[in-house]
Amino acid sequence: MTGIECRSIRVEAGGKRLLDDVSLAFARGTLTGLVGPNGAGKSTLLRVLAGYRRPDAGQVFWQERDLVSWLAAGRGAVGGYLPQQLEPAWNYSVEEIVALGASRSPAPRPVAELLAEHGLVELAGRRWNVLSGGERARTMLAATVAPGPSIILADEPGASLDIRHRLDLVHRLQRLSREAVVVVIMHDLDLAARFCDRIIVMNGGIVAADGEASAVIAGPALEEIFRVRFQRAVLAPDADWVISTTPNGA
Template sequence: MSATAMLGAAHLFLQRQGRVLLDDISLDLPQRGAVALVGPNGAGKSTLLQVLAGQLAPERGGVALQGRPLRALDVRARARHIGYMPQRFEPHWDVTLHDLVQMRLPDPAQAAQVLVQADLQPLAARRWSTLSGGERARGMLAAVLATDPPVLLADEPGAALDVQHRLALVQALARRGRERLVVVVMHDLDLAFECFDRVVVMHAGRVAMDGVPADLLHAPQLDEVFGVRFQRIAVAPHTLLRARSRPQEETT
């Protein structure tokens, strides 16, 4: 782990019921930057995010926040520094969106301001159980960002959003990377390569590729990881990926 990294992981290993989920993963994540974490289903993306957030403990290896072991920090200290947005979230009580945001703030009056800035004020009095998947995603992100944590870890935050709101959300997270560290699990490869500064590709619990989008986009290893043959389509100023099944002789 680099001493200058905001968040660092060293030789993470984790298995469950005999299945290896993380296999000797090491990463240095900088003070600021937008990092997309991609890979096929079961690659270990969500598990890695949980370990980085301190939600799961690895069997071997460790995570450090600004050089200090994450396990040495209490829950409140972690919450101040790391905002974690899971793929699914269910509060213990059926609170209103306003209450959910207010819980994270020292001044209750700030909650209304946060909701206004997130364009969520019309939903403030709605209880969690009455919100749609997209509304929950937007509300959860607003709650996580209310304290402006130096690190944001988000697990597929746009999965429940329509195309317009997903694009706006991903672009907003990428912009946040100019000032803070943002790590986002993504399934939309085109958005990952278009919007993020760095892409980490996972496969079978390992980091298979790690670099800037321009270096990874045309690499044959990307096709191998996803088990397809990508057609690269130039749509200036970007390149889009269109997946095609690999010929039978390539898969046998």
């Protein structure tokens, strides 16, 4: 397979087991949502999959090759990591950040072309400190996917965005997943249910449920893990979002 695989991953910190014997495989052409309560081990798992965090036990394979045997430059060109938020030390412009993202490819695409592709031409010279949350997210996405990575890992990239921008971002990730392995941490179960092909529910450092998105959403795991009762509703074809109200209309 051309995706990612992790085998028997164990990560410990401060005497606590953050991940316990996690084995998963991710294939190309699938948008996978990682969900679970706070402290479930989602971000740790994503960092292990990205290679940033070395597990205490277990192995990670990218395209069937042990991740530790990848050279940093090759790993950077094949993979893309989209953080929850970025705080650069220097006030880079949009163009400079996209250029940095593109520079990890052995044959970088022209920055002007990338800016046009992501609708960032007018923002090219704008500096990071004056960008809105949505503009920052688009910039980071453009930089991340610039070399056409075949592996994209995203840590809740839409968390600070409004609904329009969040939907826009998930649409883009969905499109990217046709050609690449895309694994995204999502707190928004509604978005995960609607856009992901596969949902993995993490809890207490283990995989609590894993399967086709519709099956996981319909199953009992979410109620048990989040300790919340959900109402499942079907979105009308002409709607983008559901706003629920309480019986007295408040």
